[in-house]
Amino acid sequence: IDMDAPPTTTGWSKQTAQFAANRDALPALLHQIRLRNLSGAILIDPAGLAVRKRQALLEPVKTMLQADPLKPRCLGITGLGLIEMVRARIHPSLPELLNAPHGRALAALRTVLAQHPTATQLRCGLALLGALEADPQAVADCMRLRGKPFTLKLDPSLPDLAWIPQSND
Structure with a gap:
């Protein structure tokens, strides 16, 4: 430092x-x-x-x-x-937590909440989908805060931690 x-x-x-x-x-x-x-x-x-x-x-x-x-x-x-x-190293550092699959999944939910209010589906890479499915409360909280549901869908063409919001307009 x-x-x-x-x-x-x-x-x-x-x-x-x-x-x-x-x-x-x-x-x-x-x-x-x-x-x-x-x-x-x-x-x-x-x-x-x-x-x-x-x-x-x-x-x-x-x-x-x-x-x-x-x-x-x-x-x-x-x-x-x-x-x-x-x-002593007991827990992962903040940068490690934020860049881990769960941290990236939470960042995706924050972005959907703030920037994609009309999204009806979130296409996800395998690791991101796994992290979102492992934290159903975070997904439910995001849906509650935005006032409308969306679905999670595995997109094998995406990299593991990538995601794309989609709207059915």
Whole structure:
């Protein structure tokens, strides 16, 4: 994760201002890591600090990591000055969930709801149809919210996670 520092307008020296900017950004960064369930080896590149100044960020990082239920470990500073940490992988990350068949199926339903109000049929690739059939409540909720039903149909000519809305106009 590459952190960027804003221009210094505080009247402090450049190093002091960049240290403060990095220190102040770390709580939000670590919160986002937790929200997105990022796991495994994580490297953080603080903005514009000499390697020896980066050492001073270790204690605040270690303190902030204590609030994380997965108890990540801060391993120190690498030779290149990167803060190295490891966070246990228990669940898939947000990008993995969104790109998995179920995530793609839910995205299709959101798009049908928002952009295809007259669709009467949703032609689906095999994996997408399987994901939709595995979550009948999501399909029922989509139909209820749009105020009219639609049918799901397997289209073997489509890629696994593709879909096409159709209207019988």
